[in-house]
């Protein structure tokens with residue numbers, strides 16, 4: 001493992017060049033990897049593993065025909081590489097349990113019944129195991145229990161794999177029954193296309209993941225964008241102006257600079273006026289949101305969030321509720337303004353830069 005200095009704290013990470021794809025293939029040479037669930041992570045991990053030369057089958061309930069048909073379209077053949085969940089678990093030696101977290105609880109008795117000694121039970125989230133007082137997911141002692149949790153949407157697990165970029169993932173071993181749990185875990189991590197793997201525990205992963213997605217990554221992002229858009233609109237700004245100053249400039253310009261070289265780099269390449277204002281308002285936003293983040297962390301630690309997920313996402317009519325909520329966002333003025341803005345983006349040709357001219361420099365930060 002490589003030792004990397006993360007802002008003053010030394011951490012170990014597994015790099016692709018240390019645990020190579022060739023080593024991963026050798027490690028999993030005799031394994032049949034059963035991907036259970038063809039939703040978001042399922043297809044990405046199944047296709048990346050298959051393209052990387054691993055032996056992959058898919059277990060998908062035909063009750064969810066859209067996902068079954070998608071697996072077929074992606075080249076998994078019914079009766080050969082595509083099965084009902086129960087049959088796939090019987091055939092697999094590494095069982096990648098990639099149903100939604102609420103469905104993992106519902107289907108667990110069927111999964112457990114079909115596991116064999118020496119199998120590896122794999123998760124991409126610590127949820128089912130950490131909250132097993134709620135989920136009842138208690139694996140038998142004779143199977144490995146491992147996790148690789150990609151830190152990104154399944155869509156990008158696949159897209160980044162195809163572009164060569166990869167995605168980073170955390171990994172952990174919860175139970176080592178065979179003595180091979182860790183190498184199996186790292187091999188799958190490399191096989192699904194992780195750029196690098198950082199060690200964690202099931203507990204740490206589920207806590208940080210639930211906080212992150214409810215916070216900045218999704219919940220806070222959606223909330224603060226809406227708040228700013230509403231204030232601009234209430235004060236007479238047009239939808240296009242409000243959207244551009246809230247979302248479009250962020251996604252098309254400034255966040256790309258943050259991505260490239262960090263926050264100070266983005267600040268350095270904005271005006272003095274913008275820098276001064278942003279530097280002075282940032283602490284106010286931090287102070288205003290800190291109590292919400294504290295509440296959020298507490299709600300995750302007390303398991304309130306896990307209970308809510310299981311109760312609400314496990315309900316019969318949940319899909320209709322979700323569709324309705326997402327449609328309301330989609331149809332809102334703000335996101336309709338977004339659709340109009342996206343359609344206006346010019347698709348010009350890449351410019352040639354004149355010899356001797358520096359096209360993309362940037363004002364240095366520190």
Ligand SMILES: NC(=O)c1ccc[n+]([C@@H]2O[C@H](COP(=O)([O-])OP(=O)(O)OC[C@H]3O[C@@H](n4cnc5c(N)ncnc54)[C@H](O)[C@@H]3O)[C@@H](O)[C@H]2O)c1
Nearest residue numbers: 037038039040041061064067098099100103124125153154
């Ligand atoms: N979505 C992501 O990008 C992402 C990222 C990192 C980790 N994860 C984790 O990966 C796991 C899978 O998440 P996902 O978002 O891919 O799942 P998902 O919500 O897309 O569902 C996956 C599958 O579950 C099946 N399913 C749903 N209810 C079922 C039921 N009652 N019986 C049988 N099958 C049922 C669906 O047909 C689908 O194939 C979860 O643990 C999640 O937390 C997801």
Ligand SMILES: CC(C)(O)[C@@H](O)C(=O)O
Nearest residue numbers: 151152153154209213217
């Ligand atoms: C993609 C995310 C948000 O990182 C993942 O945690 C999820 O649950 O979908």
Ligand SMILES: [Mg+2]
Nearest residue numbers: 125209210213
């Ligand atoms: Mg998550």
Ligand SMILES: [Mg+2]
Nearest residue numbers: 151152209213
């Ligand atoms: Mg996540």
